[in-house]
Amino acid sequence: MRVVLAEDLALLREGLVSLLESHGFEIAAAVDNGPSLLKALLDHRPDVAVVDVRLPPSFTDEGLQAALEARRQVPGLPVLVLSQYVEQLYARELLADGSGGIGYLLKDRVFDAEQFIDGVRRVAAGGTAMDPEVISRLVARGTRDQPLGRLTPRELEVLELMAQGRSNAAIAQQLVVTERAVTKHTANIFSKLDLAVSDDDNRRVLAVLAYLNRS
Amino acid sequence: MSSDTTSSELAKENWAAERLRAPWRGFRLSLLAFPAIALATLLITSYSLVTSVVGILMVPPVVMLARSLMNVYRDLIGKWTGVQIERPYLPEPPEEEDPGFVGQWNRFVRLSSDPATWRDMAWLVADPIVVFFTAALPFYLVAYGLWGLILAGGMGDVIANAGGQEWYGFIPIQQGYGNDGAKVTATVLLGTVFMVAGFLSGPRLLKVYGRWGQSLLGPTEKSKLALRVQHLTETRSEAVDASAAELRRIERDLHDGAQARLVAMGMTLGAIEHLLDKDPAKARLLLAETRQSSAKALHELRDLVRGIHPPVLADRGIGDAVKALALDHPLQVEVESTLPGRPQPPVESAAYFAVSEILTNAAKHSGASRVWIDLRYESGFMRITVTDDGHGGATLEGGTGLRGIERRIGTFDGVLALNSPVGGPTIVTLELPCELSSPKTLPS
Numbered sequence: 001m002r003v004v005l006a007e008d009l010a011l012l013r014e015g016l017v018s019l020l021e022s023h024g025f026e027i028a029a030a031v032d033n034g035p036s037l038l039k040a041l042l043d044h045r046p047d048v049a050v051v052d053v054r055l056p057p058s059f060t061d062e063g064l065q066a067a068l069e070a071r072r073q074v075p076g077l078p079v080l081v082l083s084q085y086v087e088q089l090y091a092r093e094l095l096a097d098g099s100g101g102i103g104y105l106l107k108d109r110v111f112d113a114e115q116f117i118d119g120v121r122r123v124a125a126g127g128t129a130m131d132p133e134v135i136s137r138l139v140a141r142g143t144r145d146q147p148l149g150r151l152t153p154r155e156l157e158v159l160e161l162m163a164q165g166r167s168n169a170a171i172a173q174q175l176v177v178t179e180r181a182v183t184k185h186t187a188n189i190f191s192k193l194d195l196a197v198s199d200d201d202n203r204r205v206l207a208v209l210a211y212l213n214r215s
Numbered sequence: 216m217s218s219d220t221t222s223s224e225l226a227k228e229n230w231a232a233e234r235l236r237a238p239w240r241g242f243r244l245s246l247l248a249f250p251a252i253a254l255a256t257l258l259i260t261s262y263s264l265v266t267s268v269v270g271i272l273m274v275p276p277v278v279m280l281a282r283s284l285m286n287v288y289r290d291l292i293g294k295w296t297g298v299q300i301e302r303p304y305l306p307e308p309p310e311e312e313d314p315g316f317v318g319q320w321n322r323f324v325r326l327s328s329d330p331a332t333w334r335d336m337a338w339l340v341a342d343p344i345v346v347f348f349t350a351a352l353p354f355y356l357v358a359y360g361l362w363g364l365i366l367a368g369g370m371g372d373v374i375a376n377a378g379g380q381e382w383y384g385f386i387p388i389q390q391g392y393g394n395d396g397a398k399v400t401a402t403v404l405l406g407t408v409f410m411v412a413g414f415l416s417g418p419r420l421l422k423v424y425g426r427w428g429q430s431l432l433g434p435t436e437k438s439k440l441a442l443r444v445q446h447l448t449e450t451r452s453e454a455v456d457a458s459a460a461e462l463r464r465i466e467r468d469l470h471d472g473a474q475a476r477l478v479a480m481g482m483t484l485g486a487i488e489h490l491l492d493k494d495p496a497k498a499r500l501l502l503a504e505t506r507q508s509s510a511k512a513l514h515e516l517r518d519l520v521r522g523i524h525p526p527v528l529a530d531r532g533i534g535d536a537v538k539a540l541a542l543d544h545p546l547q548v549e550v551e552s553t554l555p556g557r558p559q560p561p562v563e564s565a566a567y568f569a570v571s572e573i574l575t576n577a578a579k580h581s582g583a584s585r586v587w588i589d590l591r592y593e594s595g596f597m598r599i600t601v602t603d604d605g606h607g608g609a610t611l612e613g614g615t616g617l618r619g620i621e622r623r624i625g626t627f628d629g630v631l632a633l634n635s636p637v638g639g640p641t642i643v644t645l646e647l648p649c650e651l652s653s654p655k656t657l658p659s
Contacts, residue, residue: 054530061530085517085526089539108510137543 001124004046005030006037006063007082008055016050016110023117034062041070041077048124052107053083053090064090075099080123082107091134095209100202103129103165119165127202128165128209135163138212147193155192158185163208237417238353240295244424245351247288248343254281255339271323278326281335288338289432296350298425303331303434306445330435338431350424356413363406367399446625454626468519476512480505528567532557533597534590536567541588546578546603552590556651558597562627566599566647569620569631573601573643576616581605581641592651599645607639617643 003025007013010032017027029040033056041049049070055062067079080103081094094102103123109131110116119129139160142148151159161171168186172179186204190197193211198204228236254277261277264270282304289300308325326332347355363383366374372393374381381388384405386398393399434442483505490498520526528536534552541548557563570588577583583605590599611617611633621631629647 054526085521087527087539088542089527089535092542108513111506111510141543141545 001047001121002026002028002044003120004028004037004040004044004049005051006032006034006040006049006055006066007052008032012107019110019113019116020050020120023113025120033057034066037063038066038069041066042073045074045077048078048080048120050080050082050120053081053085061090064093068093071097071099076101076126078123078126079103080105080120080129082110086131086134088134088137091130092213095128095206095213098206098210100128100206101126104134105129105131106133118170122165125202128205130164130209132160132164135160135212138163142212150192151189155185155189158182159189159208162186162189162205163212165205233418234414237295237421238357238413240291241346241350241352241417241421241424242354244288244291244295245343245346245354247284247291248346250284251339252343254284255336258336258339272319275319275322275326278332278335281339285335285338285432288342288428292425292428292432296421296425296428298422298429300429300433301442303334303432303438303442305329305331305438305441329438331438334431334435341431345427346424349420349427353413353417353420356409356416358413360406360408360410360413363402363409367402367406369393371399371402450622450626453622457623465519465523468515472515472519473512476508476515480508480512483508524564525567528563533563533567537570537588537590540567540571540574541586544574544578544586546574546583546586548574548586548588550588550590554590554592554597554651556592556653558647558649558651562597562629562647562649565624565627565629566597566645569624569645570599570601572616572620576609577601577603577605577641580609581607581639583639583641595648595650597645597647597649597651599647601643601645603639603641605639605641606637607635607641608637609633609635609641620645 001024003020005013005016005020005027007016007030013030013032017030021027028044028046031037031040035057037049037051037055049067051063051067053061053063055066064081067081071077071079075097076099078101079094081090082105083090084107086104086106091104094104101123103119105116105119109119122129139148139156148156157175158171161174166174168179168182172182175182187197189195189208193208195207195211198207258274258277258281261270261273264273286302289302293299305325366381366383366388371381371383371388375388375390375392379388383402386401386405388398483501487498487501487505490501525536525539527539532554534550534554537552538550541550558566574586577586581603583603586601586603588599588601590597592598609617611621617631617633624631624645624647627647627649629645632644632646633641634644635641
């Protein structure tokens, strides 16, 4: 799997390169600024891009802008955005085109190598990897509304994990329940929220995210 | 400074109401001549007693009394003529003056050397005459017209029969007036003309009076500058205090938070090094702990940085930063931003934290469920309007934090206007003078 990496701190960039390489990824390009990121994304068309939000030369959200621009030109180009902060505004912009292949994680998540690599793989496969912090804030905001308020605490837990992009198997493992129980919970959630049930994991996640993201 | 925010009764009146009320208003202004003449006499007396020391003690309280009368003039002129007059007095010294004779003498010298005192004095002497020919004139025209109607209505006959000799304008009122139809008709016509003239000229003459008031009661260039210096001094020291307090808070947060965690992590890492060979299982446990500790330190640093300068504000500017704020807010907040560029960073930051605090207030006190925020730029001002559908009744006082916001944006000459009738809605408007830079474009 070919990866384009953008990170301006050399130490962190080297760390990410060795982490990804040790998990069998091939680094197509590792860049340190916005303009060369856009060029690398369009030239290499990688299987997945791992991008820091804040990049030189302006040290604003240049990485995010380059990723969004690349996705405008190459729809569905899988991008995993890393940041020191998660902002709902940015999550919303990333998810806006509704085509999946989006990740948005705090940089600390890299500490847990297994989880992080799992996220990168999910994004590369067209799924999503949303930081638990984004999701829990979305859900907290939503629970004042009627439909979300009707979910049981367990169902809310499942909803949060699902919105992060986890599969049923992963949710079952995390919550220490059977996969069948998770399937039951998700069915309940979808009927309570009036969402169309879908067997496709990615479509299911996008539906949940769209539901949470509506203003 | 927006002078039209102070309530002028005129704004709410229609053409007819304004003209009907003007003569009566002018008359009431002319009634102020009585206290004015009394105060003028008192002030002149006080000054004439200066050589006998008594005057030095008398002048300051009399001047202060005159100032409160002048403020009544200013308020009424603002309310009734639409001419807003700012207070011109040089600022009082910040510290209490010596209560002894030296203090009294200083106070006397300070008040006497304020040009506004002498302009007040000129007003006290001249206005009782000027007001008669300007603001009060319409009232006397109306009254004289009314007198004409009363004469024509029978009073003329009563006077003439009692042997009285009168003129109404050019019409003689003498024996047989009541039977002379032409004279009575002329009286009615003339009286009506006077009344109509009185009503029609009212607003214009009030305006003239307002300008006269502004010329003497308004601030001179010198006092304007002095007042400006005072304002700047106050806001500067507030800004310095606030930033010093902020630095102390940051220092404390770093000291108790991230710094302490890093120390603990260093110690645990030392212990791990020690345990690595002897007890690898324990070492592994401690490693996991250390990793958690580093995540917590990061989390704390993140919150701290967000409080100093939110990332979206740095990345995108105030419009998107307020949008991000709205997304995280418990209430339903709609944001509309039409700013064509970005203000200077300090102004942007002050405005952001002001909006953030207003939102917090709305969530805590207003009982609102929805909030609308509008950001726009008009003729050198960034104007931010925050409207909520709560129960209103908010005041600047009473620990709502609005006073604090007002002070903080005051550093940038910003003003805050609050409109919160009981029953809602509450509208908070911020106006900050600033220049916009063109938005950053993405280099491609």
